[in-house]
Amino acid sequence: MTDELKEKIYEYLATHYYLNLATVSPEGKPMAHTMAYVSENATVYFATNKDTRKVRNITNNPDVAYTVDEDEPDWFGMQALQVEGKASIVTDEGDLRRVGEIMTAKFPITADMPPDPYTILIKVEPEVVYFLDYSVEFWYRAKVDF
Template identity: 30%
Template sequence: MTPSTKRFILDQLITNRIMSLATVRPDGYPQATTVTYANDGLTLYFACDRNGQKVRNLRRSSKVSLTINKDTANWKKITGLSMGATAKVLERPADTKRALALLSRKFKDMKGLSAEDLAETAFVRVQPKVVSMLDYRRGFGWTKLVRV
């Protein structure tokens, strides 16, 4: 991965706050949901309901797809990322503490979560395997595929 490619990807991860995440449902269909995320380099973290469908899906299959993009009224300025990745529900206290710290830095209101809230929360780590960069500023539909 070239330095400019990595810079573009990291810029997208840092400046955006929301991703659409698709997990695999029991019937094999993808289930897309919206989640907030924080990143540590190319690794992403998000939090969700410990008993929710996303967690059940991830315990069955770690394969996910996701998109991250900016909202813009000018389609010539569309930028974003699409990833094929694996996701793991974190179990070790040190891992969940790290995920919470990263998310709390990006989303200040997460610092106020109670112990009861945290008991109902699952933290998930997402490791990209392939990243498709999208940058319409370089031309309509411009993409570049990068293996991680």
């Protein structure tokens, strides 16, 4: 079941566009950030300005959480992901190029955007993922450790 569930998680991430990232400020205050993202299996990547609060928060504390969901008015059809993981700044040139290609494939508009020296790439590697699927049964939530 775990391999099948992991495949569902990979597919869910690949077919959605936005996540809601939770970070914690150095003062201990929670913050939520809506981000466009791309994924490789269960690892997600997003670009952001290097001077944002989320980057300061991640630099101070790499523990993050995020959700990916959809606006489903039918409660019994709801699916979502709840993810806990570690965030880091991507610096490897090969990784930057590879993920840039993935980003351009998912978001073609990025191919026309000029390079920005203030933009960095963040990677979030999951530690645990909860897959919610209320079509199985109300409150259904399956856990996968990574």
